[in-house]
Amino acid sequence: MSQLWIKDGLFVTMNEQAEVIQGHMVVEDGVIVYLDKQTPPATLLHSNVEKVNGHHLVFMPGLINTHGHTPMSLLRGYSDDQNLQVWLEQKMWPMEAKYTEQDTHNGAAISQVEMLLSGTTTFVDMYDRMEIVAALTEQTGMRGVLTRGVIGLCSPAEQKQKLDDAIQFAVTWNGKADGRITTMLAPHAPYTCPPDYIAQFVEAAVKYQLPLHTHMSESRAEVEQNIKQYGTRPVEHLDALGFFSVPSLLAHAVHLTDEEIALLAAKDVAISHNVISNLKLASGVARLPELLQAGVRVSLGTDGPASNNNLNLFEEIRLAALLHKGTTYDPTVIPATEALKLGTYYGARSLRMEDSIGSLQVGKQADFIALNIDQPHYYPLTDITSHLVYTANGHDVQHVWVAGKQLVKDRQCLTLDVEKIKYEAQASFERLIEN
Amino acid sequence: MSQLWIKDGLFVTMNEQAEVIQGHMVVEDGVIVYLDKQTPPATLLHSNVEKVNGHHLVFMPGLINTHGHTPMSLLRGYSDDQNLQVWLEQKMWPMEAKYTEQDTHNGAAISQVEMLLSGTTTFVDMYDRMEIVAALTEQTGMRGVLTRGVIGLCSPAEQKQKLDDAIQFAVTWNGKADGRITTMLAPHAPYTCPPDYIAQFVEAAVKYQLPLHTHMSESRAEVEQNIKQYGTRPVEHLDALGFFSVPSLLAHAVHLTDEEIALLAAKDVAISHNVISNLKLASGVARLPELLQAGVRVSLGTDGPASNNNLNLFEEIRLAALLHKGTTYDPTVIPATEALKLGTYYGARSLRMEDSIGSLQVGKQADFIALNIDQPHYYPLTDITSHLVYTANGHDVQHVWVAGKQLVKDRQCLTLDVEKIKYEAQASFERLIEN
Known part of the structure; x- marks a missing residue:
């Protein structure tokens, strides 16, 4: 049973009240099982829990x-x-x-x-x-x-x-x-x-x-x-x-x-x-x-x-x-x-999938992203929701998880050979315009 | 006399014909002195010329x-x-x-x-x-x-x-x-x-x-x-x-x-x-x-x-x-x-400064930027001008020069203490809302 603990991050939940929580999130087998400002109780955590330091990151739904x-x-x-x-x-x-x-x-x-x-x-x-x-x-x-x-x-x-x-x-x-x-x-x-x-x-x-x-x-x-x-x-x-x-x-x-x-x-x-x-x-x-x-x-x-x-x-x-x-x-x-x-x-x-994705809430799929907000365009940190809309950029995305599995880590795709894909996309286009 | 040679880059000149040149640019004492598809003549280049490899970069006016x-x-x-x-x-x-x-x-x-x-x-x-x-x-x-x-x-x-x-x-x-x-x-x-x-x-x-x-x-x-x-x-x-x-x-x-x-x-x-x-x-x-x-x-x-x-x-x-x-x-x-x-x-x-800045042309000030186009959103490379408008992003900027002086190198500001500036901006805001 895999377990992931995001420690001390800023969570823009997009739940009904659009709560923003400075705290912790725990994911188990692809599902969010804990999200709160308090440190998760020791009884919840497994000995092999994977930890992610949430410092300077903002977490939000994918x-x-x-x-x-x-x-x-x-x-x-x-x-x-x-x-x-x-x-x-x-x-x-x-x-x-x-x-x-x-x-x-x-x-x-x-x-x-x-x-x-x-x-x-x-x-x-x-x-x-x-x-x-x-x-x-x-x-x-x-x-x-x-x-x-x-x-x-x-x-x-x-x-x-x-x-x-x-x-x-x-x-x-x-x-x-x-x-x-x-x-x-x-x-x-x-x-x-x-x-x-x-x-x-x-x-x-x-x-x-x-x-x-x-x-x-x-x-x-x-x-x-x-x-x-x-x-x-x-x-x-x-x-x-x-x-x-x-x-x-x-x-x-x-x-x-x-x-x-x-x-x-x-x-x-x-x-x-x-x-x-x-x-x-x-x-x-x-x-x-x-x-x-x-x-x-x-x-x-x-x-x-x-x-x-x-x-x-x-x-x-x-x-x-x-x-x-x-x-x-x-x-x-x-x-x-x-x-x-x-x-x-x-x-x-x-998509009629609001019961399983679209917000960070206990019981939902762990589809979430982390943005690096330690960049000039986020300073000063006045209102994180405003910043995510009016100044953020897709290129600020540092990590990505879907169903609890990490797909992007430090802007590197973990499941795709990006160099090969870029090369092949270019080759395809050149073939298409030649014919 | 400082000299800079951008070798084998893609130059979006923004001159009157909006020419795009795959070639070379030479800057001397802050001014563009050469821009052409041909390698610059040896007589033009000084022994201590600084070289920048233009591969995977597109150069355009700042x-x-x-x-x-x-x-x-x-x-x-x-x-x-x-x-x-x-x-x-x-x-x-x-x-x-x-x-x-x-x-x-x-x-x-x-x-x-x-x-x-x-x-x-x-x-x-x-x-x-x-x-x-x-x-x-x-x-x-x-x-x-x-x-x-x-x-x-x-x-x-x-x-x-x-x-x-x-x-x-x-x-x-x-x-x-x-x-x-x-x-x-x-x-x-x-x-x-x-x-x-x-x-x-x-x-x-x-x-x-x-x-x-x-x-x-x-x-x-x-x-x-x-x-x-x-x-x-x-x-x-x-x-x-x-x-x-x-x-x-x-x-x-x-x-x-x-x-x-x-x-x-x-x-x-x-x-x-x-x-x-x-x-x-x-x-x-x-x-x-x-x-x-x-x-x-x-x-x-x-x-x-x-x-x-x-x-x-x-x-x-x-x-x-x-x-x-x-x-x-x-x-x-x-x-x-x-x-x-x-x-x-x-x-x-x-700004009535079109004689000195705004395009990459011989005789103008060397105010220019280099974007890293070896990224997924630039593939395939169909039309660089289109890409710079419809898919590019400020965060793709890799290097920046003004009057021939490099101010940003590999996304690091060379003339500013960014960590200090971020800290002070945050401190200022917190002081402003407290009073």
């Missing part, structure tokens, strides 16, 4: 990235400053069509390294060849919510094959890697999947008891096209297809009416707010304050590394706190504690 | 932060998520009133450490007790454009004393530290300085041939108050006082009409766009694309560390590229090269 496409890191910086459809259809898709299995692996690997080194412990990933991402996740020790994203603009036979593949992947991998891997079903978007095809995903989600994930209302053009093609806005469209009758997670949801927000709240739909990607692709600014006000399960995602262009969730947290103040002229919206919750506890809520 | 208040780092995180007037008048000013000389020094020192470690080589600073900041700047080796900020809501006698002090400081320090320190005159803002007092600053600026700096049109309330009080918007108000008859730099300028933009362009006025501060204080989003389109000398500033809350100019660069795409729905505005210019060459233009 970050939760609720939307992304990790293999796309190979295309980071390949095509910037374009509009969404040009970028996607003329730049991304042709390059992605050339991806080999090795490329998928190489892109996913460099992304997992980057996420770990910037404090993300749980990530949602939507792509194809997901068995490669799943096998990698099993090996790296991250917590992954994985789904094959399916574009349905093809023949019925091909549609069926893709849906079968998506179900096969989801059923095979759900709960694997000691429960670190869970799965979803994901029709790519209402504009890339015909209604009857989306209905088949809903049916399969019910049958296999899997959540649904999709892109929705990312751009104004897409909403207008939905109205033109189907006579309804995307929320009503998906609702009519039964999409919200199962636990579902929508990426983006930038363009929403008051009525749509009310419906999403009533149906308990989760949303991944992709702050930076929405700005970079000029999609717009999502209505985050209203979504939170309505009680929607909203959280943060980086989107793919080609539309961001990094996977540093601390930047999404900071920008979620900053952006909406500026665009609403209200400096009190999304205060620091709320922004930090968006990247941690609310992420867990979006 | 960043230029055109608006800030460095001693305010002591109040970083002390009061977030408030509106501008409450934050300023109820939180900042009472604490600042308690500042001792030692506090001013301690705040400025931790700020200079933070700026250097995130790649800023030139900074504008507006505060009081500026002789302390100037002496510090002389010692640290940074390039500073310094000015005593004067609030004129006081008796005529006090006004005169403050103006005399400001002139005295500016005249004494202008050109000091081998020209690294230059100075300006700075009435704080139209809403904190009566018109006749601003006119006295203009008169002094003409007499002593000094540029002017002020805050202007940061919030909507301030613009409305100006109209109510003086019958004009701030641009017309300052223009009528002759403010734009001398080289002037305006911080913020968030709320501008088309006519105001045209006037600022015609009068060749410079603007410091404070992206993050304007969001955090809910001031709004400046019209950056229009300002650039009109040919205004616009650049980037962090503002004080209490309204940001860091001094990492790479974040302003990235956000300048991202924000305006999202709010204008145009993904082509502020492309990566333009964003990087805002933090470098355009910064120099805002």
Whole structure:
């Protein structure tokens, strides 16, 4: 039975009261068993307990990235400053069509390294060849919510094959890697999947008891096209297809009416707010304050590394706190504690995993990170929650644990060969542009 | 005669064509004397030339932060998520009133450490007790454009004393530290300085041939108050006082009409766009694309560390590229090269120093930084300019030189005692909140 004792650290718990505790945490077999300002009682501690000196470190829940496409890191910086459809259809898709299995692996690997080194412990990933991402996740020790994203603009036979593949992947991998891997079903978007095809995903989600994930209302053009093609806005469209009758997670949801927000709240739909990607692709600014006000399960995602262009969730947290103040002229919206919750506890809520991750609390999985706060930008130490939102940086992450297992120690990845992964990512990109 | 040879590096020059050169740079007595893809000729090199291996590093001009208040780092995180007037008048000013000389020094020192470690080589600073900041700047080796900020809501006698002090400081320090320190005159803002007092600053600026700096049109309330009080918007108000008859730099300028933009362009006025501060204080989003389109000398500033809350100019660069795409729905505005210019060459233009700094070019001052790009978030290396804007981070800065003198080596400050500075910043803050 393995036991870990974090001694004398500063713990930003992100529990309901967002308590900050100067004290001690004990982890046993991957689960938090003690967290208090007092030294743990001797009776709790084993003789072989591993000790970590918490001095100059702040401990917080690992970050939760609720939307992304990790293999796309190979295309980071390949095509910037374009509009969404040009970028996607003329730049991304042709390059992605050339991806080999090795490329998928190489892109996913460099992304997992980057996420770990910037404090993300749980990530949602939507792509194809997901068995490669799943096998990698099993090996790296991250917590992954994985789904094959399916574009349905093809023949019925091909549609069926893709849906079968998506179900096969989801059923095979759900709960694997000691429960670190869970799965979803994901029709790519209402504009890339015909209604009857989306209905088949809903049916399969019910049958296999899997959540649904999709892109929705990312751009104004897409909403207008939905109205033109189907006579309804995307929320009503998906609702009519039964999409919200199962636990579902929508990426983006930038363009929403008051009525749509009310419906999403009533149906308990989760949303991944992709702050930076929405700005970079000029999609717009999502209505985050209203979504939170309505009680929607909203959280943060980086989107793919080609539309961001990094996977540093601390930047999404900071920008979620900053952006909406500026665009609403209200400096009190999304205060620091709320922004930090968006990247941690609310992420867990979006994934319906709030009982097991998202905060440092006894009984929860020991998914946590330690930041080195003995750096100039943290001085003076006035308010640690403010500092984690308004001055911290993913590069301050010193150690990372998932389910009690240390994955990063002193900024070195313990489960990944980073030199090899960097070399292979570069080689993949060079091969992709040559062909 | 000291000589430095950067061998086999990647140089992002930010010259007019924004050339990127894989090659060599030679610096002699603080000035760039050679930059080319070819190895420098043997005749150029001295026997005692210092060599730096450029492998895995990217070299670029040092960043230029055109608006800030460095001693305010002591109040970083002390009061977030408030509106501008409450934050300023109820939180900042009472604490600042308690500042001792030692506090001013301690705040400025931790700020200079933070700026250097995130790649800023030139900074504008507006505060009081500026002789302390100037002496510090002389010692640290940074390039500073310094000015005593004067609030004129006081008796005529006090006004005169403050103006005399400001002139005295500016005249004494202008050109000091081998020209690294230059100075300006700075009435704080139209809403904190009566018109006749601003006119006295203009008169002094003409007499002593000094540029002017002020805050202007940061919030909507301030613009409305100006109209109510003086019958004009701030641009017309300052223009009528002759403010734009001398080289002037305006911080913020968030709320501008088309006519105001045209006037600022015609009068060749410079603007410091404070992206993050304007969001955090809910001031709004400046019209950056229009300002650039009109040919205004616009650049980037962090503002004080209490309204940001860091001094990492790479974040302003990235956000300048991202924000305006999202709010204008145009993904082509502020492309990566333009964003990087805002933090470098355009910064120099805002300070009328574009002949000596802001780009890597033969004949210019050797103010440059080296970033370690052998990190996961830079892979694959598709487009270095894109990476410097959309994925880079101030913490990637490995080395910093100003006027050819190395100030940071392997992330260690060579001219500052960082441990002492951190300790003293913390001690200052604790003293300030106790009293």
